[in-house]
Amino acid sequence: MEKKERPLSPHLGIYKPQLTSVTSILHRITGVGLAFGTGIFIWFLIALGWSENCFDCFHYFITSFAGRLVIFFWMLGMAYHLVNGIRHLIWDMGYGFKIEDANKSAIVVFIISIIVAVSSVCVAY
């Protein structure tokens, strides 16, 4: 098919970032990150089921500085995706669509997800 040069609507990049657009793209970024994060607990489970040697290798990584950093950002992403996911489910029920409400809930999501992430890391160690 012949490709015609049609006018395009402005790309997202030209808009000033807003709370609503930032929370939206963060939901997607954390979602993709968490999909890769599943590799950590799959590795944990397989190592634990396989042998002690195999688990020691996992344990060596996860208790290293890099491993602890991974755990921290993993929990941060998980907390955000969890709390913002609940915000999405509330939207699905038809509530909170006014712009000022969406902006307020965005702030609430940031605060709660940081609290949840930090407390889960504190509980873990």
Add this chain to the structure above:
Amino acid sequence: MSDKKHKSIISPLKAARGMGADKSGFHHWWMQRVTAIALIPLTIWFMFCAVGAIANASYDRALEWLSSPLHAVLMILYVIATLYHAALGLKVVIEDYVHKESLKIASIFFVNFACFAGAVASIYAVLLVSLKG
């Protein structure tokens, strides 16, 4: 539909089926919500209970933790809900950003395969741990 425009023996509904929106979109949307709701309590359990075992426990402590029937069952549920939810979500992301049809189909195939394989391997591992304990 007795007007002249509709000459075919095929009814308009039959002609429309399988075209446009009459596919699996609703099921995808619905299952994403179903798994999301299941994942609310499961993720809270994971963040406040499982991560301690993953991040910090020795071999013996981790074995002991996962041999508990409660944690083993919750782990299997978490694995299934998470990987199903991830496969659904990644499909949307791929559809949004990968425009070459062959690459798009290959990527979605790979994601579904990886998520399914990850779930099967994880469940098998949980069962191995239960049998060891």
